[in-house]
Amino acid sequence: MPLGTSTPISRVDFAPHREAGVRPAAVKPPDRARCAEPATKATRRLTVAPRSSVFDEGEDATSIYLVIEGAVLLSKLLPDGRRQIIECIGPGDMFGMTSTTRHDVSAETLRQTRLASYDRRCISESYALQVLVAERLRAQICHLHDHALLLGRKSALERVATFLMSLVPRRDGLDRTLIATNIAQVCVPLRRQDIADYLGLSLETVSRAFSQLRRDGLLAYVRSDAVTINDVSHMRRLCGEV
Amino acid sequence: MPLGTSTPISRVDFAPHREAGVRPAAVKPPDRARCAEPATKATRRLTVAPRSSVFDEGEDATSIYLVIEGAVLLSKLLPDGRRQIIECIGPGDMFGMTSTTRHDVSAETLRQTRLASYDRRCISESYALQVLVAERLRAQICHLHDHALLLGRKSALERVATFLMSLVPRRDGLDRTLIATNIAQVCVPLRRQDIADYLGLSLETVSRAFSQLRRDGLLAYVRSDAVTINDVSHMRRLCGEV
DNA sequence: CGTTCACTTGACTTGGCTCAATTCAAGTGG
DNA sequence: CCACTTGAATTGAGCCAAGTCAAGTGAACG
Numbered sequence: 001m002p003l004g005t006s007t008p009i010s011r012v013d014f015a016p017h018r019e020a021g022v023r024p025a026a027v028k029p030p031d032r033a034r035c036a037e038p039a040t041k042a043t044r045r046l047t048v049a050p051r052s053s054v055f056d057e058g059e060d061a062t063s064i065y066l067v068i069e070g071a072v073l074l075s076k077l078l079p080d081g082r083r084q085i086i087e088c089i090g091p092g093d094m095f096g097m098t099s100t101t102r103h104d105v106s107a108e109t110l111r112q113t114r115l116a117s118y119d120r121r122c123i124s125e126s127y128a129l130q131v132l133v134a135e136r137l138r139a140q141i142c143h144l145h146d147h148a149l150l151l152g153r154k155s156a157l158e159r160v161a162t163f164l165m166s167l168v169p170r171r172d173g174l175d176r177t178l179i180a181t182n183i184a185q186v187c188v189p190l191r192r193q194d195i196a197d198y199l200g201l202s203l204e205t206v207s208r209a210f211s212q213l214r215r216d217g218l219l220a221y222v223r224s225d226a227v228t229i230n231d232v233s234h235m236r237r238l239c240g241e242v
Numbered sequence: 243m244p245l246g247t248s249t250p251i252s253r254v255d256f257a258p259h260r261e262a263g264v265r266p267a268a269v270k271p272p273d274r275a276r277c278a279e280p281a282t283k284a285t286r287r288l289t290v291a292p293r294s295s296v297f298d299e300g301e302d303a304t305s306i307y308l309v310i311e312g313a314v315l316l317s318k319l320l321p322d323g324r325r326q327i328i329e330c331i332g333p334g335d336m337f338g339m340t341s342t343t344r345h346d347v348s349a350e351t352l353r354q355t356r357l358a359s360y361d362r363r364c365i366s367e368s369y370a371l372q373v374l375v376a377e378r379l380r381a382q383i384c385h386l387h388d389h390a391l392l393l394g395r396k397s398a399l400e401r402v403a404t405f406l407m408s409l410v411p412r413r414d415g416l417d418r419t420l421i422a423t424n425i426a427q428v429c430v431p432l433r434r435q436d437i438a439d440y441l442g443l444s445l446e447t448v449s450r451a452f453s454q455l456r457r458d459g460l461l462a463y464v465r466s467d468a469v470t471i472n473d474v475s476h477m478r479r480l481c482g483e484v
Numbered sequence: 485c486g487t488t489c490a491c492t493t494g495a496c497t498t499g500g501c502t503c504a505a506t507t508c509a510a511g512t513g514g
Numbered sequence: 515c516c517a518c519t520t521g522a523a524t525t526g527a528g529c530c531a532a533g534t535c536a537a538g539t540g541a542a543c544g
Contacts, residue, residue, distance in 0.1 A: 074387075076387060076388075076390075076391045078391070078395060078396075078482050078483060079482075079483065079484065080482070082395040082396075082482075083395070084390055084391040084394040084395045086387050086390050086391075097380055097383070098380060098383075098384060099377065099380035099381040099383075099384050100384070104384045104387055104388070105387055130372070130376065133376065134372065134375070134376045134379065135341065137376065137379035137380060137383060138339055138340060138341035138379060139341040140383060141339070141340075141341075141379060141382060141383060141386065142340060142341050142342070142346045144383065144386035144387070144390065145316075145318060145328050145346055145347055145386070146318075146346070147390060148318075148326055148328050148386065148389060148390060148393060149318045149320070149326040149328075151390060151393035151394045151442065152326040152393045152439075152441075152442030153320060153324040153325070153326045153442060154320075154324075155504080155505095156504075156505065191517070191518090192517075192518065192519095193517090197394075199394070200393065200394030200395060201505075201506090202505070202506055202507080203517095203518085204505085204506075204507080204508095204518095204519080204520085205504090205505055205506070207518060207519055207520085208505090208519085208520080210518095210519090211519070211520080223514090224514095224517075224518065224519095240320050240321075240322070240324075241320060241321065242321065397526080397527095398526075398527065433495070433496090434495075434496060434497095435495090443527075443528090444527070444528055444529075445495095445496085446496095446497080446498085446527090446528075446529080446530095447526090447527055447528075449496060449497055449498080450497080450498080450527090452496090452497090453497070453498080466495070466496065466535095466536095
């Protein structure tokens, strides 16, 4: 990714670790400050358990969804089981927009996730919502363009480096402290198999790329799902861009 | 691609062969029946020569474009020359929508192409145009999802088979005569190198896949850019779906 | 002046070798 | 037990290098 010049990938929650803190599915009021929820009244609120389906590929698309808290994976499956993760959606991002009456991808939560859902028809009633959706669509397209380049033309190591860089928290350009120290703490919200399915690789290849980056001193493990990038600018060069 | 269930790839002109019939750049009134041009007045009309740039990645995005006639390739480049073709845009389709102020892809014509361009600002003034753009964005996203699955998880032969099936002309499901005969004539609007860059393969691998399909009797050459699919349902199975 | 032959050019095909990534099979460790 | 790592063997697709094919250019010659 052009890292800063292009659309940022929806940043996935940093704080709660994988599967940690699974609370009962209590419906709380949404945190408005956080996810820029539009004024339109949502059809409903829902809390989805970790690793469970929101909808499946081929299902009737009745609603679109806004992530309030948590994370959602969009994926597609081939009949023989091969899986491609299309996108990882975090707070403030929407999913479930399709051009047909059916969903073209499956959506499953990564951990416990709070969602707002809007009836498809009510989008056309709310101008604000329509503008918001259009903006999200444009951002998603830019991200999908970047991802097509990654899937079609990058090596395994470049893919993993790009993925890790996409996890570095940043708001308009890199953080000042990050630029100064050249070090970034990142939380890896996906398991190796999910990373593999996202990057079009095998689980083992992803694991080996992590290991190589660690051997080369670019990466240090805090745990297997939380790492430190010791040389951000070097890692950035490994992405194949610039 | 789910072939009929999912969003159809914008079909590229069938009739004019590659680079054939290059006429002087006369600006004619658009064929409304064909490309569903919105009532909003376009900022301008333009005719672009074959194989030339409409805009480049990184350029200021001032307009969005509608293809009236011809075909446009959207692509991204890595600094070392690796290229990924993102999409092939035909009549009635739009391109150049981005979420930032810059274009995230390059756009070049495949052959002589007539375009309508709309100033980015005037989109927000026209409700009809906004709806049209949103619809195109949704369709493009579905297509990009399919393409991510192809790039991430399909074999070389599956990719080429999928590509060939995407070229079969169809309007809501397959043609009746096509279903009866199980044979389809298709025109291949891209060169082997472009197909390779679209499918994330090398030119040679694409050529070998074509040759294998021909050896197996599934494909017959009329010329290198016009082929006959002799067994459409078999070819469909080779796509890895169903 | 028009036909022919030699040559060039660009797109595509094919062969052979190489290597990156997958697959299979044990591991380790929280 | 499940997620992850590591090693060894396998293979699909890439790269390099020739070779084919068709179309185009142009100089020579009857």
